[in-house]
Amino acid sequence: TLLKPLKKGEHHGQKGFFAWFNQMFNRNAERYEKGVAKILHRSLRWIVIYVLLLGGMVFLFLRLPTSFLPLEDRGMFTTSVQLPSGSTQQQTLKVVEQIEKYYFTHEKDNIMSVFATVGSGPGGNGQNVARMFIRLKDWSERDSKTGTSFAIIERATKAFNKIKEARVIASSPPAISGLGSSAGFDMELQDHAGAGHDALMAARNQLLALAAENPELTRVRHNGLDDSPQLQIDIDQRKAQALGVDIDDINDTLQTAWGSSYVNDFMDRGRVKKVYVQAAAPYRMLPDDINLWYVRNKDGGMVPFSAFATSRWETGSPRLERYNGYSAVEIVGEAAPGVSTGTAMDIMESLVKQLPNGFGLEWTAMSYQERLSGAQAPALYAISLLVVFLCLAALY
Numbered sequence: 001t002l003l004k005p006l007k008k009g010e011h012h013g014q015k016g017f018f019a020w021f022n023q024m025f026n027r028n029a030e031r032y033e034k035g036v037a038k039i040l041h042r043s044l045r046w047i048v049i050y051v052l053l054l055g056g057m058v059f060l061f062l063r064l065p066t067s068f069l070p071l072e073d074r075g076m077f078t079t080s081v082q083l084p085s086g087s088t089q090q091q092t093l094k095v096v097e098q099i100e101k102y103y104f105t106h107e108k109d110n111i112m113s114v115f116a117t118v119g120s121g122p123g124g125n126g127q128n129v130a131r132m133f134i135r136l137k138d139w140s141e142r143d144s145k146t147g148t149s150f151a152i153i154e155r156a157t158k159a160f161n162k163i164k165e166a167r168v169i170a171s172s173p174p175a176i177s178g179l180g181s182s183a184g185f186d187m188e189l190q191d192h193a194g195a196g197h198d199a200l201m202a203a204r205n206q207l208l209a210l211a212a213e214n215p216e217l218t219r220v221r222h223n224g225l226d227d228s229p230q231l232q233i234d235i236d237q238r239k240a241q242a243l244g245v246d247i248d249d250i251n252d253t254l255q256t257a258w259g260s261s262y263v264n265d266f267m268d269r270g271r272v273k274k275v276y277v278q279a280a281a282p283y284r285m286l287p288d289d290i291n292l293w294y295v296r297n298k299d300g301g302m303v304p305f306s307a308f309a310t311s312r313w314e315t316g317s318p319r320l321e322r323y324n325g326y327s328a329v330e331i332v333g334e335a336a337p338g339v340s341t342g343t344a345m346d347i348m349e350s351l352v353k354q355l356p357n358g359f360g361l362e363w364t365a366m367s368y369q370e371r372l373s374g375a376q377a378p379a380l381y382a383i384s385l386l387v388v389f390l391c392l393a394a395l396y
Contacts (some may be wrong), residue, residue, distance in 0.1 A: 008355060069175035069366075073149045073185055075139070078182065079132040079156070081169045087227030089129035092118055095166045096130050102159055103134060110147045112137045122181035123224040123330070124319045134170075157219070169219055171334065180365035181223065184334030185345050190326040195360025197317060201227065203328050203359045210351045212307055212332065217344055220333030230316045231287055239308040244297035251307075253295050257283050276322070287311050323362060330364075341370065 094311040113135045141181040153170045160168035161328035171182035175228045180186045211220035335344035
């Protein structure tokens with residue numbers, strides 16, 4: 001042995017702390033031995049108790065609310081703004097200025113800066129959308145209760161509900177940057193039966209109405225652009241061919257006049273700048289302005305658009321989405337305070353089942369990762385128990 005042998009009659013810990021420790025250890029060891037003996041004499045009773053405890057643990061584990069990653073105060077959050085379809089940029093700017101005024105007036109002790117982008121939002125681009133990035137002061141300069149990003153968002157939500165001309169949503173960023181545009185759940189409502197755009201929009205509206213009635217959900221919304229008026233130009237190809245006008249020339253003229261066409265690059269003070277050609281604003285403002293434009297035919301003559309084209313108004317989506325091969329719309333939302341994201345996702349799945357047949361959902365972004373990690377949890381627990389057992393066996 002490597003241990004120093006004791007002399008005859010010598011014992012460790014005869015005085016002081018070691019004597020007390022040995023005494024308590026021996027006393028507890030005797031109690032443990034007596035307890036084990038009693039259990040062995042009544043083994044059936046204790047096996048039943050053990051099975052009940054194990055069953056209770058499994059029961060509570062299966063009903064334990066799940067979540068992926070906890071939200072943290074990251075010193076910033078976002079505010080999305082969306083006005084009704086057809087709203088102008090000037091109307092959007094007025095709402096943005098109103099929101100900025102609120103932050104710098106009511107949250108001046110917590111807000112450092114506000115950066116806004118008009119014309120671009122998490123759900124698409126358009127004159128009626130905007131997105132604002134609110135940067136907060138350092139944590140040491142804010143109150144630990146009323147100055148957190150979550151408290152600021154709650155107060156802002158109540159204030160923005162009074163803005164009737166726009167939908168304004170303040171939300172925390174996702175726990176993992178790049179997985180989604182905001183905190184909470186993210187899903188795609190899919191048209192599995194091919195019912196069409198109108199049926200998908202009706203299902204979306206029904207789902208949002210059901211979610212609004214549930215107190216365990218909050219800020220549930222369509223992350224996209226609503227249907228808007230569109231000018232549809234119908235080309236009579238027979239008339240165009242009879243007039244010697246090529247379809248490609250018609251498309252090029254429309255693209256250049258009403259959109260823009262890239263020409264070339266040029267150098268300006270050491271920088272490469274692009275040249276685009278587009279019609280002047282007074283000649284592309286009204287639907288009838290299309291009749292002011294001409295297309296050159298094969299003989300070199302100029303043919304007006306009115307000779308082979310007509311226009312009409314219709315309503316359509318400015319952003320058509322597909323997810324895994326199905327027409328879809330993105331729905332995002334958050335769980336109410338005190339409710340886990342796993343519970344909120346279960347509620348959304350139950351609400352989708354109330355929709356007409358042919359509609360389903362798929363989780364995306366962080367919600368997909370949460371569902372994926374939840375399915376792997378039993379296997380991970382089993383592997384953990386196996387590793388613990390093997391480590392204990394090796395130590396023994």
